Amino acid sequence: MSEHLNDRQFSEWMAGERPEELVAHVGVCVACRGEVARFDALLGSFREGVRSMSAEAPVIRVPTARWVPRLVLAGALAALLAAITLYPPRPAPVVVAAVEVSDLVLFEQVNAQLARRVPGAMEPLAALTWPEGKSE
Protein backbone atom coordinates (compact mmCIF):
# COMPACT_ATOMS: atom_id res chain seq x y z
CA MET A 1 0.00 0.00 0.00
CA SER A 2 1.69 3.12 -1.20
CA GLU A 3 -0.99 5.80 -1.06
CA HIS A 4 -2.25 7.51 2.07
CA LEU A 5 -5.31 6.28 3.93
CA ASN A 6 -8.51 7.18 2.16
CA ASP A 7 -11.60 8.35 4.09
CA ARG A 8 -12.98 4.86 4.49
CA GLN A 9 -9.68 3.40 5.66
CA PHE A 10 -9.20 6.30 8.03
CA SER A 11 -12.66 5.69 9.52
CA GLU A 12 -11.94 1.98 9.77
CA TRP A 13 -8.79 2.74 11.66
CA MET A 14 -10.51 5.11 14.07
CA ALA A 15 -13.32 2.61 14.62
CA GLY A 16 -10.75 0.02 15.64
CA GLU A 17 -10.73 -2.01 12.41
CA ARG A 18 -7.03 -2.40 11.67
CA PRO A 19 -6.11 -4.95 9.03
CA GLU A 20 -2.40 -5.72 8.68
CA GLU A 21 -2.15 -3.69 5.49
CA LEU A 22 -3.28 -0.51 7.30
CA VAL A 23 -1.09 -1.17 10.31
CA ALA A 24 1.91 -1.60 8.03
CA HIS A 25 1.17 1.63 6.18
CA VAL A 26 0.57 3.75 9.26
CA GLY A 27 3.76 2.30 10.71
CA VAL A 28 5.85 3.76 7.90
CA CYS A 29 3.87 6.82 6.73
CA VAL A 30 4.59 9.85 8.89
CA ALA A 31 1.73 11.89 7.38
CA CYS A 32 -0.91 9.23 8.04
CA ARG A 33 0.46 8.51 11.50
CA GLY A 34 0.29 12.20 12.34
CA GLU A 35 -3.22 12.52 10.94
CA VAL A 36 -4.44 9.50 12.89
CA ALA A 37 -2.76 10.72 16.09
CA ARG A 38 -4.26 14.24 15.77
CA PHE A 39 -7.78 12.96 15.20
CA ASP A 40 -7.41 10.41 17.98
CA ALA A 41 -6.32 13.19 20.35
CA LEU A 42 -9.25 15.32 19.24
CA LEU A 43 -11.72 12.53 19.97
CA GLY A 44 -10.01 12.07 23.33
CA SER A 45 -10.55 15.76 24.11
CA PHE A 46 -14.17 15.43 23.04
CA ARG A 47 -14.63 12.47 25.38
CA GLU A 48 -13.05 14.40 28.26
CA GLY A 49 -15.12 17.47 27.45
CA VAL A 50 -18.42 15.61 27.46
CA ARG A 51 -17.44 13.79 30.64
CA SER A 52 -16.48 17.01 32.40
CA MET A 53 -19.67 18.67 31.15
CA SER A 54 -21.72 15.97 32.79
CA ALA A 55 -19.48 15.64 35.85
CA GLU A 56 -21.83 17.97 37.68
CA ALA A 57 -24.71 15.60 37.01
CA PRO A 58 -27.66 16.67 39.10
CA VAL A 59 -28.55 14.46 42.04
CA ILE A 60 -31.27 11.97 41.19
CA ARG A 61 -34.71 12.92 42.49
CA VAL A 62 -37.74 10.81 43.14
CA PRO A 63 -39.20 10.48 39.65
CA THR A 64 -42.74 11.29 40.71
CA ALA A 65 -41.76 14.42 42.63
CA ARG A 66 -41.94 16.76 39.66
CA TRP A 67 -45.46 15.57 38.90
CA VAL A 68 -46.80 16.30 42.37
CA PRO A 69 -47.52 20.03 41.86
CA ARG A 70 -49.25 19.25 38.57
CA LEU A 71 -51.33 16.52 40.19
CA VAL A 72 -52.32 18.83 43.04
CA LEU A 73 -53.29 21.53 40.57
CA ALA A 74 -55.25 19.07 38.44
CA GLY A 75 -57.05 17.75 41.56
CA ALA A 76 -57.96 21.25 42.69
CA LEU A 77 -59.34 22.09 39.24
CA ALA A 78 -61.36 18.87 39.14
CA ALA A 79 -62.80 19.58 42.62
CA LEU A 80 -63.71 23.12 41.54
CA LEU A 81 -65.49 21.86 38.42
CA ALA A 82 -67.36 19.23 40.44
CA ALA A 83 -68.44 21.83 43.00
CA ILE A 84 -69.72 24.14 40.27
CA THR A 85 -71.66 21.27 38.69
CA LEU A 86 -73.19 19.98 41.92
CA TYR A 87 -73.86 23.34 43.55
CA PRO A 88 -74.68 25.85 40.82
CA PRO A 89 -74.60 29.49 41.90
CA ARG A 90 -77.89 30.64 43.59
CA PRO A 91 -79.91 33.47 42.07
CA ALA A 92 -79.45 36.85 43.70
CA PRO A 93 -81.60 37.18 46.91
CA VAL A 94 -84.86 39.05 46.47
CA VAL A 95 -85.19 42.27 48.43
CA VAL A 96 -88.00 41.25 50.84
CA ALA A 97 -88.66 44.71 52.21
CA ALA A 98 -89.37 46.12 48.75
CA VAL A 99 -91.79 43.26 48.03
CA GLU A 100 -93.56 43.84 51.33
CA VAL A 101 -93.91 47.54 50.57
CA SER A 102 -95.27 46.89 47.11
CA ASP A 103 -97.77 44.34 48.55
CA LEU A 104 -99.05 46.89 51.07
CA VAL A 105 -99.56 49.44 48.33
CA LEU A 106 -101.45 46.87 46.26
CA PHE A 107 -103.69 45.92 49.20
CA GLU A 108 -104.51 49.53 49.84
CA GLN A 109 -105.42 49.99 46.18
CA VAL A 110 -107.65 46.91 46.28
CA ASN A 111 -109.27 48.07 49.52
CA ALA A 112 -109.88 51.46 48.00
CA GLN A 113 -111.51 49.88 44.95
CA LEU A 114 -113.72 47.69 47.11
CA ALA A 115 -114.71 50.60 49.28
CA ARG A 116 -116.24 52.43 46.31
CA ARG A 117 -119.92 52.28 45.94
CA VAL A 118 -119.80 52.76 42.17
CA PRO A 119 -117.08 52.51 39.54
CA GLY A 120 -114.69 55.45 39.54
CA ALA A 121 -116.05 56.90 36.31
CA MET A 122 -119.56 57.15 37.86
CA GLU A 123 -118.53 58.73 41.15
CA PRO A 124 -119.40 62.33 40.16
CA LEU A 125 -122.86 61.16 39.14
CA ALA A 126 -123.28 59.18 42.39
CA ALA A 127 -122.36 62.31 44.36
CA LEU A 128 -125.21 64.19 42.66
CA THR A 129 -127.71 61.40 43.21
CA TRP A 130 -126.83 60.44 46.80
CA PRO A 131 -126.22 63.23 49.24
CA GLU A 132 -123.09 63.01 51.45
CA GLY A 133 -123.44 60.72 54.50
CA LYS A 134 -126.36 58.73 53.05
CA SER A 135 -126.15 55.25 51.83
CA GLU A 136 -128.33 53.86 49.01
Next chain:
Amino acid sequence: MERAAELTDFDAVVAEYWPRIYRFALGSLRDKGAAESLAQDCLLKAWKARDRFRGEASVSTWLMQIAVNLIRDRIRNRRLQFWKRTTEASVDDLIVADGKSSPEKAASARQQLAAVWNATASLPERQRTVFLLRFVEDMDLLEIAAATGLSEGTVKVHLFRALQAVRAKVKGAGQ
Protein backbone atom coordinates in the same frame (compact mmCIF):
# COMPACT_ATOMS: atom_id res chain seq x y z
CA MET B 1 -27.17 -15.23 37.61
CA GLU B 2 -24.37 -12.98 38.74
CA ARG B 3 -25.47 -10.11 36.52
CA ALA B 4 -29.04 -10.27 37.75
CA ALA B 5 -27.78 -10.34 41.34
CA GLU B 6 -26.20 -6.94 40.70
CA LEU B 7 -29.70 -5.49 40.56
CA THR B 8 -30.59 -6.54 44.10
CA ASP B 9 -28.73 -3.50 45.41
CA PHE B 10 -30.48 -0.99 43.20
CA ASP B 11 -29.11 1.98 45.13
CA ALA B 12 -25.64 0.91 44.10
CA VAL B 13 -26.80 0.52 40.48
CA VAL B 14 -28.18 4.06 40.53
CA ALA B 15 -25.00 5.46 42.08
CA GLU B 16 -22.82 3.73 39.50
CA TYR B 17 -24.81 4.25 36.31
CA TRP B 18 -26.71 7.50 36.86
CA PRO B 19 -23.79 9.73 35.74
CA ARG B 20 -23.17 7.58 32.67
CA ILE B 21 -26.79 7.55 31.54
CA TYR B 22 -27.07 11.30 32.19
CA ARG B 23 -23.90 11.92 30.15
CA PHE B 24 -25.11 9.84 27.20
CA ALA B 25 -28.51 11.55 27.30
CA LEU B 26 -26.86 14.97 27.47
CA GLY B 27 -24.64 14.19 24.47
CA SER B 28 -27.67 12.97 22.53
CA LEU B 29 -30.29 15.57 23.48
CA ARG B 30 -28.10 18.65 24.23
CA ASP B 31 -30.58 19.65 26.91
CA LYS B 32 -29.66 19.36 30.59
CA GLY B 33 -33.24 19.25 31.83
CA ALA B 34 -34.26 16.63 29.28
CA ALA B 35 -31.14 14.58 30.00
CA GLU B 36 -31.87 14.60 33.73
CA SER B 37 -35.47 13.61 33.17
CA LEU B 38 -34.48 10.87 30.74
CA ALA B 39 -31.89 9.41 33.12
CA GLN B 40 -34.56 9.26 35.81
CA ASP B 41 -37.04 7.59 33.47
CA CYS B 42 -34.39 5.10 32.40
CA LEU B 43 -33.61 4.03 35.98
CA LEU B 44 -37.29 3.94 36.88
CA LYS B 45 -37.97 1.66 33.91
CA ALA B 46 -35.05 -0.52 34.89
CA TRP B 47 -36.37 -0.72 38.47
CA LYS B 48 -39.81 -1.77 37.28
CA ALA B 49 -38.36 -4.36 34.88
CA ARG B 50 -35.64 -5.68 37.19
CA ASP B 51 -37.44 -8.98 37.75
CA ARG B 52 -37.39 -9.66 34.02
CA PHE B 53 -33.65 -9.03 33.66
CA ARG B 54 -32.05 -12.41 32.90
CA GLY B 55 -28.47 -11.25 32.61
CA GLU B 56 -27.91 -12.07 28.92
CA ALA B 57 -26.15 -8.71 28.62
CA SER B 58 -24.32 -6.75 31.30
CA VAL B 59 -26.34 -4.37 33.48
CA SER B 60 -24.51 -1.51 31.81
CA THR B 61 -25.51 -2.63 28.29
CA TRP B 62 -29.07 -3.30 29.44
CA LEU B 63 -29.38 0.21 30.90
CA MET B 64 -27.89 1.77 27.79
CA GLN B 65 -30.40 -0.20 25.71
CA ILE B 66 -33.23 1.36 27.73
CA ALA B 67 -31.63 4.79 27.40
CA VAL B 68 -31.20 4.42 23.62
CA ASN B 69 -34.90 3.58 23.23
CA LEU B 70 -35.98 6.45 25.47
CA ILE B 71 -33.78 8.89 23.55
CA ARG B 72 -35.25 7.70 20.26
CA ASP B 73 -38.78 8.29 21.60
CA ARG B 74 -37.81 11.65 23.09
CA ILE B 75 -36.33 12.87 19.79
CA ARG B 76 -39.50 11.84 17.96
CA ASN B 77 -41.72 13.54 20.51
CA ARG B 78 -39.57 16.65 20.66
CA ARG B 79 -40.51 17.49 17.08
CA LEU B 80 -44.08 17.80 18.33
CA GLN B 81 -43.15 19.76 21.47
CA PHE B 82 -41.36 22.72 19.93
CA TRP B 83 -42.80 25.13 22.50
CA LYS B 84 -41.12 23.40 25.43
CA ARG B 85 -38.41 25.25 27.30
CA THR B 86 -34.93 23.77 27.02
CA THR B 87 -31.80 24.18 29.11
CA GLU B 88 -29.44 23.77 26.22
CA ALA B 89 -25.93 22.46 26.75
CA SER B 90 -23.57 24.52 24.64
CA VAL B 91 -20.06 23.97 23.42
CA ASP B 92 -18.88 26.45 26.09
CA ASP B 93 -19.74 23.84 28.73
CA LEU B 94 -17.56 21.36 26.87
CA ILE B 95 -14.26 23.17 26.76
CA VAL B 96 -11.59 21.81 29.04
CA ALA B 97 -8.85 24.34 29.71
CA ASP B 98 -5.49 22.63 30.16
CA GLY B 99 -3.58 25.76 31.12
CA LYS B 100 -0.46 24.57 29.29
CA SER B 101 -1.16 25.45 25.65
CA SER B 102 -0.41 28.82 24.09
CA PRO B 103 -3.47 31.03 23.48
CA GLU B 104 -3.24 30.27 19.74
CA LYS B 105 -3.15 26.53 20.26
CA ALA B 106 -5.91 26.72 22.84
CA ALA B 107 -8.06 28.70 20.39
CA SER B 108 -7.42 26.17 17.64
CA ALA B 109 -8.19 23.23 19.96
CA ARG B 110 -11.37 24.97 21.05
CA GLN B 111 -12.39 25.51 17.44
CA GLN B 112 -11.84 21.85 16.59
CA LEU B 113 -13.67 20.65 19.67
CA ALA B 114 -16.57 22.92 18.79
CA ALA B 115 -16.52 21.42 15.29
CA VAL B 116 -16.81 17.89 16.71
CA TRP B 117 -19.61 18.96 19.06
CA ASN B 118 -21.54 20.66 16.26
CA ALA B 119 -20.88 17.80 13.85
CA THR B 120 -22.30 15.22 16.25
CA ALA B 121 -25.38 17.40 16.70
CA SER B 122 -26.04 17.35 12.96
CA LEU B 123 -25.57 13.58 12.58
CA PRO B 124 -28.62 11.39 11.96
CA GLU B 125 -29.87 9.90 15.24
CA ARG B 126 -28.42 6.40 14.80
CA GLN B 127 -25.02 7.64 13.69
CA ARG B 128 -24.88 10.00 16.67
CA THR B 129 -25.89 7.23 19.07
CA VAL B 130 -23.24 4.87 17.75
CA PHE B 131 -20.60 7.61 17.72
CA LEU B 132 -21.29 8.62 21.34
CA LEU B 133 -21.39 5.04 22.58
CA ARG B 134 -18.05 4.34 20.90
CA PHE B 135 -16.11 7.50 21.58
CA VAL B 136 -17.61 8.83 24.81
CA GLU B 137 -18.74 5.64 26.52
CA ASP B 138 -15.86 3.51 25.19
CA MET B 139 -18.15 0.63 24.26
CA ASP B 140 -16.95 -1.91 21.72
CA LEU B 141 -18.90 -2.75 18.57
CA LEU B 142 -20.60 -5.82 20.02
CA GLU B 143 -21.78 -3.92 23.10
CA ILE B 144 -23.08 -1.13 20.86
CA ALA B 145 -24.89 -3.70 18.73
CA ALA B 146 -26.53 -5.15 21.85
CA ALA B 147 -27.51 -1.71 23.18
CA THR B 148 -28.95 -0.46 19.90
CA GLY B 149 -30.48 -3.69 18.64
CA LEU B 150 -28.51 -3.37 15.40
CA SER B 151 -26.24 -5.95 13.84
CA GLU B 152 -22.51 -5.50 14.26
CA GLY B 153 -22.17 -4.82 10.54
CA THR B 154 -24.81 -2.06 10.67
CA VAL B 155 -23.10 -0.52 13.68
CA LYS B 156 -19.85 -0.40 11.69
CA VAL B 157 -21.55 1.29 8.76
CA HIS B 158 -23.11 3.95 11.02
CA LEU B 159 -19.81 4.48 12.80
CA PHE B 160 -17.83 4.89 9.57
CA ARG B 161 -20.34 7.38 8.23
CA ALA B 162 -20.37 9.32 11.48
CA LEU B 163 -16.58 9.45 11.53
CA GLN B 164 -16.43 10.64 7.94
CA ALA B 165 -18.98 13.37 8.64
CA VAL B 166 -17.22 14.52 11.81
CA ARG B 167 -13.82 14.50 10.14
CA ALA B 168 -15.13 16.52 7.22
CA LYS B 169 -16.51 19.15 9.63
CA VAL B 170 -13.26 19.28 11.56
CA LYS B 171 -11.30 19.72 8.33
CA GLY B 172 -13.70 22.47 7.37
CA ALA B 173 -13.05 24.15 10.71
CA GLY B 174 -9.36 24.37 9.83
CA GLN B 175 -7.59 21.27 11.04
